[in-house]
Amino acid sequence: MTTANKFRVHIENLRGRPEVYHLTEARWAAACARHRGLARRLEASIGWDGTTLDQALGQSDFLIGIRGRLERLAERAPRLKWIHVTMAGVDRFLPLDWLPPGAVLTNNHGAHGVKAEQYMRMAYTLLNTRMAEIISNQHARRWQQVFSPSIAGKTALIVGLGDLGQAAARAAKQLGLKVAGVSRGGKRVPHADTVHKTAALDRLLPLADYVVLAVPLTPDTRNLMSRARLDLLKPAAGVINIARAQVLDHEALAAKLRRGELAGALLDVVDPEPLPPESPLWDTPNLVITPHISCDDGEHYLDISLDIWFANLERFLKGKPLKNRVDSRRGY
Amino acid sequence: MTTANKFRVHIENLRGRPEVYHLTEARWAAACARHRGLARRLEASIGWDGTTLDQALGQSDFLIGIRGRLERLAERAPRLKWIHVTMAGVDRFLPLDWLPPGAVLTNNHGAHGVKAEQYMRMAYTLLNTRMAEIISNQHARRWQQVFSPSIAGKTALIVGLGDLGQAAARAAKQLGLKVAGVSRGGKRVPHADTVHKTAALDRLLPLADYVVLAVPLTPDTRNLMSRARLDLLKPAAGVINIARAQVLDHEALAAKLRRGELAGALLDVVDPEPLPPESPLWDTPNLVITPHISCDDGEHYLDISLDIWFANLERFLKGKPLKNRVDSRRGY
Numbered sequence: 001m002t003t004a005n006k007f008r009v010h011i012e013n014l015r016g017r018p019e020v021y022h023l024t025e026a027r028w029a030a031a032c033a034r035h036r037g038l039a040r041r042l043e044a045s046i047g048w049d050g051t052t053l054d055q056a057l058g059q060s061d062f063l064i065g066i067r068g069r070l071e072r073l074a075e076r077a078p079r080l081k082w083i084h085v086t087m088a089g090v091d092r093f094l095p096l097d098w099l100p101p102g103a104v105l106t107n108n109h110g111a112h113g114v115k116a117e118q119y120m121r122m123a124y125t126l127l128n129t130r131m132a133e134i135i136s137n138q139h140a141r142r143w144q145q146v147f148s149p150s151i152a153g154k155t156a157l158i159v160g161l162g163d164l165g166q167a168a169a170r171a172a173k174q175l176g177l178k179v180a181g182v183s184r185g186g187k188r189v190p191h192a193d194t195v196h197k198t199a200a201l202d203r204l205l206p207l208a209d210y211v212v213l214a215v216p217l218t219p220d221t222r223n224l225m226s227r228a229r230l231d232l233l234k235p236a237a238g239v240i241n242i243a244r245a246q247v248l249d250h251e252a253l254a255a256k257l258r259r260g261e262l263a264g265a266l267l268d269v270v271d272p273e274p275l276p277p278e279s280p281l282w283d284t285p286n287l288v289i290t291p292h293i294s295c296d297d298g299e300h301y302l303d304i305s306l307d308i309w310f311a312n313l314e315r316f317l318k319g320k321p322l323k324n325r326v327d328s329r330r331g332y
Numbered sequence: 333m334t335t336a337n338k339f340r341v342h343i344e345n346l347r348g349r350p351e352v353y354h355l356t357e358a359r360w361a362a363a364c365a366r367h368r369g370l371a372r373r374l375e376a377s378i379g380w381d382g383t384t385l386d387q388a389l390g391q392s393d394f395l396i397g398i399r400g401r402l403e404r405l406a407e408r409a410p411r412l413k414w415i416h417v418t419m420a421g422v423d424r425f426l427p428l429d430w431l432p433p434g435a436v437l438t439n440n441h442g443a444h445g446v447k448a449e450q451y452m453r454m455a456y457t458l459l460n461t462r463m464a465e466i467i468s469n470q471h472a473r474r475w476q477q478v479f480s481p482s483i484a485g486k487t488a489l490i491v492g493l494g495d496l497g498q499a500a501a502r503a504a505k506q507l508g509l510k511v512a513g514v515s516r517g518g519k520r521v522p523h524a525d526t527v528h529k530t531a532a533l534d535r536l537l538p539l540a541d542y543v544v545l546a547v548p549l550t551p552d553t554r555n556l557m558s559r560a561r562l563d564l565l566k567p568a569a570g571v572i573n574i575a576r577a578q579v580l581d582h583e584a585l586a587a588k589l590r591r592g593e594l595a596g597a598l599l600d601v602v603d604p605e606p607l608p609p610e611s612p613l614w615d616t617p618n619l620v621i622t623p624h625i626s627c628d629d630g631e632h633y634l635d636i637s638l639d640i641w642f643a644n645l646e647r648f649l650k651g652k653p654l655k656n657r658v659d660s661r662r663g664y
Contacts, residue, residue, distance in 0.1 A: 018477045018479065020477075020479045114482060115482065118457060118460070118461070118482065118483055119457075119461060121453065121457050121507075122454065122457035122458055122460075122461050122463070125450060125451075125453050125454035125457065125458075126454055126458060126463075128450070128454075129450070129451060129454050129622070129625070131454070131458075131620075131622070134621075134622050134623065134625075135467055135620070137623070138614060138620070138621050139471055141609040141610075141611075141614040141615075142609070143605070143606035143607045143623050144623060145350045145352075145623045145624060145625055146623070146625060146630075147350065147352045147625055147628060147629075147630030147633075148625070148630045149629060149630045149631040149632070150446060150447065150450065150629060150631070150632075151450055174506070175453075273475070274475035275475045277473040277474070278473075279473075282470060282473040283473075288463075288467070288470070289466075289470050290461070290463070290466050291466065291469070291475050291476060291477045291478070292477060293461070293466075293477055293478060293479055293480070296479060297479075297481060297482060298478075298479030298480045298481045299481040299482070300481070300482075301479075
């Protein structure tokens, strides 16, 4: 096959990001070896920190790994057909008015489920064991026996039932929790005992032992977990956010934790990230902060991502519509 | 039935202990309702802080809940046949030379498994998610993304395969871990892939991703996890102690954690307890301390304990040997 028949794919990296997100020559070669037939149709270039981006854009059919909107893209990338971003939340790319006509944007939906399920097992058991309180006590060099009941039979309320929400539901069922799910459409999913539309949220919140936020950030979900909604929770409830910081009123959450009106919270997302040293969140009592690591497998995140990309490439070559296509109207 | 046919049981409490350990009239009444036929054979007294102990001892056949050795007991308690302690580790009661001839001591074996299993699920996932490091970073107000791989396929080495060790094995298998067990006899147990005698420990330690200490404290197990044995662990390994502080060299463990020679550790037991504020353990990096809460159900610990006791009472009344009898020679 001649070069002329090949599609050109450009992979863009940032050295400043953690290594787990470096799509290196070696990772790419390994993925090509896993998808040999498809890889033969490609010519790839790998760039770092934008230094070769402009040159690559001029010739690329596909683009992988950009971290934000690109200006004047139709002009800079006349052949561009498809951009894949190696994250699930694409709020920063919206609206899609920067995308050249005919080009599509896909996200990394499907890459996070396995790790998210493990994180959620940790999250539920951590909150049930009252570890948020125990960790605060350790910080204060205070020995205080806080006991906890069995987790089985408690209720997890999972808001958002995509990749992450369903992983949260799987983890909950394994631990013997009851699972109530909330989604836009209210459509049943595996591992949720009941599924409700968003309108039911205010009725469900007082029943929850654990509230899990797993929605994409859209105009509809911004501040979904507002001060008023936080006030609907039981004092013994725990809150877990693996979505985006902006879906939850952090200030109201921290105030409630300081007043002892909530048992604990676990935030994997904050605003801004990195969280600056002076943020009052760091030492909010009974609050555990994880640095946005809930859903990304530390060894295989990009391998999984590339497998998702190659599966989509096969669809592309067969003329089928791509999966994981970002819907500008829905916002994810 | 006349009073003369009844056995007298005295229950002793300490007000200073957490409420979960207060064997109140209400709890006792609830247990009697669950075991109505057996309860008819009893007359019970409940005492606090030893104020009525001497008077009660004079008439009691059974004693529940003492927290240490009792002096001149044969003389003080001429009718005493059976003492039950509501804990699993009975090292503080040994040797049994204080026990009147013919009286037996039983422990609370069987009361800890369900809660211990839940704690261990938390412990494995917490260490696998590198939470010990993440918590240390939060303490230092430092945002640093630390990623972790999947937990499945890692190896848990469980030292001690009694009630707690088997709970640790069950939790490990649920999470997809490989389980190597170590016990005195090396006898197979459910949920352990392999079981070895203690002599194999030095060979197994370098293979472990997680070492779980779940042995009773005996002369054989004191300092079992010595400095030299800690040095056999991989730098990526994690250590979990749900046994007794004295089975592990805490000073050596803390030094290794400070030098970054171990990924993390979770201690549910320390020496002394309560751990004083000035202890250097509190802020040892990548060390999480839980205040001896791993195995006791916060709602039902004493209910479970009393069910164990009533099952043994039935054996006593039928003339069968009691279960959970402490063996002075073995030391547990």
